[in-house]
Amino acid sequence: MSSDPQPDALVEELQRALAGSEQRLAVILDSxxxxxxxxxxxxxxxxxxRAALDRLGFSSAEELRRADPRALMGPYETSDERxxxxxxxxxxxxxxxxxxxxxxxxxxxxxxxxxEEQWSLLKATAVRDASGEIEAAVTIIEDVTxxxxxxxxxxxxxxxxxxxxxxxxxxxxxxxxxxxxxxQIADWCAVDLFTEDGGRESVAIAHSDPAKLxxxxxxxxxxxxxxxxxxxxxxxxxxxxxxxxxxxxxxQLVQTAIDEExxxxxxxxxxxxxxxxxxxxxxxxxxxxxxxSAESGRSFDRGDVxxxxxxxxxxxxxxESARLYSERSAIARTLQDSLLPEAIPQIPxxxxxxxxxxxxxxxxxxxxxxxxxxxxxxxxxxxxxxTGKGVGAATVTSLVRxxxxxxxxxxxxxxxxxxxxxxxxxxxxxxxxxxxxxxRLSPRGATIAVGGHPPPLRVGQDGVSELGEHGTLLGALxxxxxxESSIELRSGExxxxxxxxxxxxxxxxxxxxxxxxxxxxxxxxxxxxxxELRGRLVKELDEFQVGPQADDTAVVIMRFTGEAxxxxxxxxxxxxxxxxxx
Amino acid sequence: xxxxxxxIESVREPDGARLTLSGELDIATVxxxxxxxxxxxxxxxxxxxxxxGGLGFVDSSGLRMFIVLDQRASAxxxxxxxxxxxxxxxxxxxxxxVEQNLPFVEDAV
Numbered sequence: 001m002s003s004d005p006q007p008d009a010l011v012e013e014l015q016r017a018l019a020g021s022e023q024r025l026a027v028i029l030d031s032x033x034x035x036x037x038x039x040x041x042x043x044x045x046x047x048x049x050r051a052a053l054d055r056l057g058f059s060s061a062e063e064l065r066r067a068d069p070r071a072l073m074g075p076y077e078t079s080d081e082r083x084x085x086x087x088x089x090x091x092x093x094x095x096x097x098x099x100x101x102x103x104x105x106x107x108x109x110x111x112x113x114x115x116e117e118q119w120s121l122l123k124a125t126a127v128r129d130a131s132g133e134i135e136a137a138v139t140i141i142e143d144v145t146x147x148x149x150x151x152x153x154x155x156x157x158x159x160x161x162x163x164x165x166x167x168x169x170x171x172x173x174x175x176x177x178x179x180x181x182x183x184q185i186a187d188w189c190a191v192d193l194f195t196e197d198g199g200r201e202s203v204a205i206a207h208s209d210p211a212k213l214x215x216x217x218x219x220x221x222x223x224x225x226x227x228x229x230x231x232x233x234x235x236x237x238x239x240x241x242x243x244x245x246x247x248x249x250x251x252q253l254v255q256t257a258i259d260e261e262x263x264x265x266x267x268x269x270x271x272x273x274x275x276x277x278x279x280x281x282x283x284x285x286x287x288x289x290x291x292x293s294a295e296s297g298r299s300f301d302r303g304d305v306x307x308x309x310x311x312x313x314x315x316x317x318x319x320e321s322a323r324l325y326s327e328r329s330a331i332a333r334t335l336q337d338s339l340l341p342e343a344i345p346q347i348p349x350x351x352x353x354x355x356x357x358x359x360x361x362x363x364x365x366x367x368x369x370x371x372x373x374x375x376x377x378x379x380x381x382x383x384x385x386x387t388g389k390g391v392g393a394a395t396v397t398s399l400v401r402x403x404x405x406x407x408x409x410x411x412x413x414x415x416x417x418x419x420x421x422x423x424x425x426x427x428x429x430x431x432x433x434x435x436x437x438x439x440r441l442s443p444r445g446a447t448i449a450v451g452g453h454p455p456p457l458r459v460g461q462d463g464v465s466e467l468g469e470h471g472t473l474l475g476a477l478x479x480x481x482x483x484e485s486s487i488e489l490r491s492g493e494x495x496x497x498x499x500x501x502x503x504x505x506x507x508x509x510x511x512x513x514x515x516x517x518x519x520x521x522x523x524x525x526x527x528x529x530x531x532e533l534r535g536r537l538v539k540e541l542d543e544f545q546v547g548p549q550a551d552d553t554a555v556v557i558m559r560f561t562g563e564a565x566x567x568x569x570x571x572x573x574x575x576x577x578x579x580x581x582x
Numbered sequence: 583x584x585x586x587x588x589x590i591e592s593v594r595e596p597d598g599a600r601l602t603l604s605g606e607l608d609i610a611t612v613x614x615x616x617x618x619x620x621x622x623x624x625x626x627x628x629x630x631x632x633x634x635g636g637l638g639f640v641d642s643s644g645l646r647m648f649i650v651l652d653q654r655a656s657a658x659x660x661x662x663x664x665x666x667x668x669x670x671x672x673x674x675x676x677x678x679x680v681e682q683n684l685p686f687v688e689d690a691v
Contacts, residue, residue, distance in 0.1 A: 387646045431653060433646050435678070452678035472679030476649050479682050504641055510606070512639065550609065551641070 026061075035120075035141035038127070039093040041134065043069050052141065055118075076109040077297050083183075092124035093137035106144070115246070115272050115299030119148035153307050156185060157314075164314055170322035171203050177289075177315050178204035185307070186291035188216070188269070191315065193279070193287035194237050200227060203287070215268055222262045233276060233288055240285040242277040244305050273300040277308040279316035286316060339369050339397045347372070347379045349443045349562025353530035355537060355555040359501065359548070366552035367393040368499045371401050373408070380408050382417070383556050384436035384453065385499045396432045399424060400474075404438065414438035414449035415484040418474060422451065425475030433475040437468075437497050443562045445488040446495060454500055457519065459526055460493040464519045467495070489560040494530065496522060497558070501551035502537075507544040517544070530557040586638060590618045598629030598661070604636025607644035607671075615647060628660045633689070635666035640674050648684055655685075665689045 026049070029036050035052035037045050048056065048064050056072060058064045070088055078086040088094055092102035104123045110116070121144050127136040163176040174191040181189035191204040202223075205216050227234030236243055248271040257263035272293040279287035289312040293300055336358065344352045358366030370383040382404045386396045400421050407420030417438045425432045435453035439446050448456065452473025455466045471482035489495070498518070505513040517540075525536050534557055541553070588605030599622045603615065615632075622630060632651075634640075648664065655662040664686050667675065675681045 385642060387642060431646075431650050433649065435642065452680070454677065470677050470679060472683075473645070473649075476653065477680060477683040479679075481679060500642055504608075 035143070037093070037139045037141065039069075039097065039137045039139065041097055041136065043088075043094060043097065045069060045072070046136065055141070055143075075112050077112060078107060078109050080108070081106045091139075092122050093139045096124045096126055096137045097134060099134075106148070110296065110298045112297060115293065115297055117145065117298040118143065119145045149303065152184065156180070157310065160311060160314060164318040170319045173318050173322065174315060175204040175206070177311065178206035181291065181311070182206045183208045183296065185304075186275075187294040187296050188212075188290075188292035190216075190290040190292075191279070191287060192233060192290070193319070194285065198226065198237075200233065200237070200287075212269075215265055219262075219265050219269070222258055222265075232274075233290065236276045236278050236288045237285060240278045240280060240283070242275070242305050242309060244300060244302070245271075245274040246299050246301075248272070248274065270294040272297055275300050275305050275308045277305065277312045279312050279319065281316050281320040286319060288312075289315060335391070335394045336366065339394060339401065341370070341372055345372050345374070345379070347441060349560065350379075350441055351530050351559040351561055353534040353557045355534050355553065355557075357501075357538075357549065357553040359550055359552050367397065368501060368552035368554040369397045369401060370497075370554055370556050371404065373405055375408050375412050378412070379441040380404075380412065380414070380417070381439045381441060381497070381556065381558070382436055383497045383499065383554060384434050384451075385501070385552070385554075387433045396425070396428070396434065399428075399432075400434050400436065404436075412440060413484060414440055414447055415471070415482040418449050418451040418471065418482045419480070422472075422474040422480060428475075431476050433473060435499075436474055439495075439497065439558075441558065445486065445560070446558075447484060447486045449482045449484045451482055454498060454503065454515075456495050456497040457522060458487070458489070458493060458495055459522045460490060461526075464522045491561055492559070494522075494526075494533070494557060494559040496533075496555065498555045499551075499553060501549075501553035502541070502555060504551055505541050505545050505553070506547065506550055508546050513541065513544050530559050533557050588614065589636075590614060592618060592622065594627075595631070598631065599625075599627040600631045600633055602633040602636060604638075606639040606641075607637050607647075608639065608641040609643040612643050612647045616651075619651060623658075623660065629663070630655075630660065631663040631665055631687075633665050634668060634671055635689075637668055637671050640671040642674075644671075645674055645678055645680060649680065652684055661685075663687045 026047070029047075029049035030051075032049060033051060035055050036049045037052045038047040040046045045064050045067070047061055048058070053059070053061065053064065056064065057075075058067070073088055080086050086105070086107060090105070092105050095102035102124055104121055107120045107122055109118045109120065121142040122139055123142075124137045124139045126134045127138060129135045159180055160177060163180055164173055178189040178191050187207065189204075189206045190202065192200045192202050194200050202220060205213065207213050207216065227237055229235060229238035232243065235241075250267070253263060253266040253271075257266055269292070274293070275291045277289050278285045279289060289308060291300070291304070291308055340356060344354055352372075354370060356366075356368065356370070358368070367386040367388055368384070369386070370381070372379060372381050382401070384400060386393045386400065388396070403421050403424040404417050407417045411417070415438075418436060421434065421436060425434060434451075436451045437453040437456060438449050438451075439456070448468040450468045450471045452471065455468045455470070458465050458467050467487055468485045469483040472480040503513055503515050503518055507513060521537065521540050522533075525533055528536060534555065537555060586605045588607070588611040589603070591602040591604075593600045593602070601615070601618055601622065605611065607615065619630065651662055662685055664684055666689050667686065672681070675684065
């Protein structure tokens with residue numbers, strides 16, 4: 001195409017047309033920061049200002065004019081914003097000369113040798129002759145590398161923010177971060193965490209091409225047990241400082257390689273540049289983020305290092321909070337588990353089920369508790385609610401539980417157990433309050449004492465009724481009174497003990513679930529076994545509740561299956577009370 | 583049944599001060615009452631009457647608060663009076679056996 005004689009004539013004509021003013025025009029154009037090129041109708045560049053010549057790597061406009069226009073793009077990998085390859089025919093000036101009306105083009109160019117990446121915005125305008133024919137196209141090329149990178153990074157940081165907030169599983173979070181980084185930031189992205197003993201754990205490695213990941217997996221087999229503290233990842237681990245490698249020569253790969261296969265794999269990656277930045281928590285290096293540029297051909301610079309450091313800082317924070325959270329959850333779980341029986345026991349003549357739902361975040365210890373223990377062939381059950389939450393409440397719960405068990409050894413009467421708990425709580429330096437219901441289960445029925453706690457309900461053929469008598473809250477009051485009631489039960493009758501979190505559950509408009517709803521639910525579900533009833537209560541509460549659960553919830557369901565020795569609806573047989581010294 | 587916002591009205595009386603509570607006294611609103619009591623005491627009041635007449639609901643943390651306030655009054659040498667407990671609150675106090683342990687008084691107003 002360039003051998004056609006006509007274009008040469010046109011160029012000369014254009015140059016003549018510009019003649020008088022050309023000198024001035026060139027001076028004006030050279031003073032612009034934007035690169036400006038003028039393309040003749042033969043697609044040759046006929047002029048370029050200083051900025052354009054610098055970018056294209058020419059010393060003079062004459063040299064440029066002589067060049068093959070197609071060769072100008074040769075040293076670059078060029079693509080648009082979406083990563084689609086861009087050829088000369090896609091340039092706005094060339095389209096314009098073809099008679100199209102091109103949109104401005106955002107062009108990404110990566111130099112094949114240096115890996116330098118540039119983003120340019122190309123806008124073309126037509127120069128027409130007297131007859132209105134397009135004789136040339138002027139392209140203004142604006143270097144938008146910095147703003148484009150800044151925009152990409154901001155967008156990336158926003159995505160990272162979402163990824164980091166999405167999961168408390170830090171390993172998954174780090175995998176998501178690495179996955180997000182490719183291919184927009186790097187061709188490869190890996191995250192390693194360092195172990196206390198100087199080793200490392202590869203948590204994530206990402207590449208947009210799954211075939212490449214297989215190369216990574218094979219490469220991992222060659223990684224040494226101990227990192228070399230003088231180089232790469234080991235250097236970052238030992239110094240806590242970021243490393244940037246922009247020159248990776250084949251000799252280095254040869255040096256690193258353990259055998260031929262290893263070398264082949266390393267060469268296959270095609271390292272162009274590597275950035276390794278530390279993941280730091282309180283100045284302690286807990287891991288590293290590695291970004292590798294390979295087949296995309298772009299290099300990394302200090303700006304990329306800083307950007308990687310920003311990503312690493314946020315990732316490190318996510319790791320640390322996830323670790324603290326899981327530690328806290330583990331402590332809370334252990335503590336909570338220590339406050340509840342390991343399993344609901346098998347008690348002859350009874351079928352049992354229990355429900356326990358602590359309010360608030362996972363990782364908080366609730367103040368509700370229940371316990372069962374055996375004593376001389378009979379069973380004692382206690383359910384209660386310690387005021388407060390967290391470790392303080394857990395301490396009190398623990399005291400109550402152990403006091404109850406120990407007290408029952410001396411005197412197994414429920415009222416006496418409550419009196420002992422009350423005395424133990426009073427000895428604490430701060431006001432420690434507890435509601436509790438203590439029940440002694442026998443093959444005939446139950447003996448009940450209540451200390452400031454909602455009385456248990458009996459569900460039987462006659463409907464739902466409240467059992468026991470009110471007694472004093474434990475831990476602080478001067479005048480105390482714990483009446484004890486003995487209940488005879490019929491086979492199939494169910495006792496339901498619960499904490500006030502059940503009836504205080506908040507629904508729409510601030511309405512409480514209330515004792516009436518509990519009673520009617522129990523009446524409707526009469527005949528259900530304890531496990532089914534438990535499921536039904538969970539469902540009812542879940543459906544009613546609006547917003548987060550406000551209070552701990554505990555329910556113990558006990559169905560009496562033993563032979564009833566004495567028929568009748570039961571009632572208070574004994575009025576033995578335990579009186580505190582007021 | 584919609585939830586009325588929790589409010590505390592503080593009035594000086596010839597022999598002390600009166601805090602009139604309305605709404606729901608629970609884990610969320612207890613700290614506000616404690617803060618109001620503290621600032622009233624800081625102002626030099628030695629006899630504090632808490633009017634429960636407007637309370638629609640009292641939970642176990644509300645109950646605990648009254649017990650703690652009663653103990654504080656004995657320890658710090660000021661007088662606490664509770665008046666006009668509504669039905670639901672009274673049930674909570676009765677069930678807990680707190681009724682005869684707290685300084686309830688007939689309302690003088």
